Amino acid sequence: MKGVLLVNLGSPDSPEPKDVKPYLDEFLMDKYVIDVPFLLRAFLVRGIILRKRPEESAHAYKKIWTDEGSPLIVLSERMHKKVKPLVDVPVALAMRYGSMTIEKGLQELHEQGVTDVMLLPLYPQYAMASTLTIEVLAEKIRKKSFPNMKLTNFPAFYNKPGFIRVLSESIKKHLEGFNYDQLVFSYHGIPERHIRKTDVTKSHCKIDGSCCATASEAHAFCYRHQCYETTRLVAEYLQLPKESYTLTFQSRLAGDKWLEPYTDVEIDNMPAKGIKKIAVVTPAFVTDCLETLEEIAMRANEDFKENGGEEFLAIPCLNDDDEWCEVVADWIKDWVKN
Structure with missing residues (x-):
């Protein structure tokens, strides 16, 4: 059975430093984001950046936080909710960083009987700090927890x-x-x-x-x-x-x-x-x-x-624009047919 996992960047659970700090640690310690040897990366991130950045980033997050939560999470969930009824296969949503993990997304699809997953990073252009890190982590999780599951990576859609x-x-x-x-x-x-x-x-x-x-x-x-x-x-x-x-x-x-x-x-x-x-x-x-x-x-x-x-x-991003959701649904339908 086929299914789709939409993956976006992620967000802290709250705009408070106590939640921003572990989020930034996970993000900046990703070897595809700061691509230097582990010890140097740990020194830069945990020894220097995380001393001040959590407070600064928390201040920035507070300026955009809504009553519903993180704009990125809220808007991603709205888009996900619109795409689901447009297709005939299960569609789950996950984030590369934060509590809405890729593992949870794959588990959700697994529980619905999905064995063939199209991984769709919500990034138009390919980059090692966005697309590649999602693909690598998803494959690592698949091998460990869902060995019978097949993953297909949806290509960058910058020119579609x-x-x-x-x-x-x-x-x-x-x-x-x-x-x-x-x-x-x-x-x-x-x-x-x-x-x-x-x-x-x-x-x-x-x-x-x-x-x-x-x-x-x-x-x-x-x-x-x-x-x-x-x-x-x-x-x-x-x-x-x-x-x-x-x-x-x-x-x-x-x-x-x-x-x-x-x-x-x-x-x-x-x-x-x-x-x-x-x-x-x-x-x-x-x-x-x-x-x-x-x-x-x-x-x-x-x-x-x-x-x-x-x-x-x-100019706002596409967010949960109806026509954008229909385009994503069409991509999913095309993959399901093949």
């Missing part, structure tokens, strides 16, 4: 027509009546070394401005290429002039070189260039979360206006 269509239509809808100077496509940042590590050719990815536009099998696992391709396809769908939009990367950590240009730097510099009205969309996320609600809709908005900007529009 259904995704591009619903993303583009969502942007179009939210831009109605907003006379913007620039549309910013802000993607979650990752260290440049992650790009090279996921290069299956071990030679194609040079991050030099040309490799992403040169055909290669490396593109199937190249986060940077997939971000640029999502932007290109949306711009093509919406017929956006090249000068009307820009692509940036947000949420970097200090230390290593991360993908550029940086969202905060670019947005802060826009007013001085005469760009006073901007809209920001975050296509690396399908669900609104800390990075979209606090970092972009609140912090980036405030910084932009402090630097002379006049109007700032944060």
Whole structure:
């Protein structure tokens, strides 16, 4: 019997430091997130980062927390609830980090008699710190607890027509009546070394401005290429002039070189260039979360206006949009048929 496990990032159980700290520990100690040897990772995370970060992150989470709970969890559950009746197979929801574990999700499917699972990470673009870590952990759990279960990994959907269509239509809808100077496509940042590590050719990815536009099998696992391709396809769908939009990367950590240009730097510099009205969309996320609600809709908005900007529009993620849920359901139906 077939079934589907939708997997998103996860969230602390509450916006209090006591719950944020173990969540951050699990997240940052993931070797696919901070990809350095264990002892160095433990020193960085537990010896340095977790001394201050839980309080800072708790403050940020409190700014976006709702009466129902974490926006990412609440919105993911709404999307899950809408997808389930659209398909004829069991669909479960899990998170990579936090209490809604992948093991619980697989157990839920197992109890419904599912032996063949499609694992669908809710990340449009492939990255080792998102897609890969989900796939690796799911397979580890499968081997240990569900040895007779088969896992099929759903590929990154950054260029799938259904995704591009619903993303583009969502942007179009939210831009109605907003006379913007620039549309910013802000993607979650990752260290440049992650790009090279996921290069299956071990030679194609040079991050030099040309490799992403040169055909290669490396593109199937190249986060940077997939971000640029999502932007290109949306711009093509919406017929956006090249000068009307820009692509940036947000949420970097200090230390290593991360993908550029940086969202905060670019947005802060826009007013001085005469760009006073901007809209920001975050296509690396399908669900609104800390990075979209606090970092972009609140912090980036405030910084932009402090630097002379006049109007700032944060375009929501797809969340539980009906058409988006139907697209996901169609993907599931196509897999069930095969």
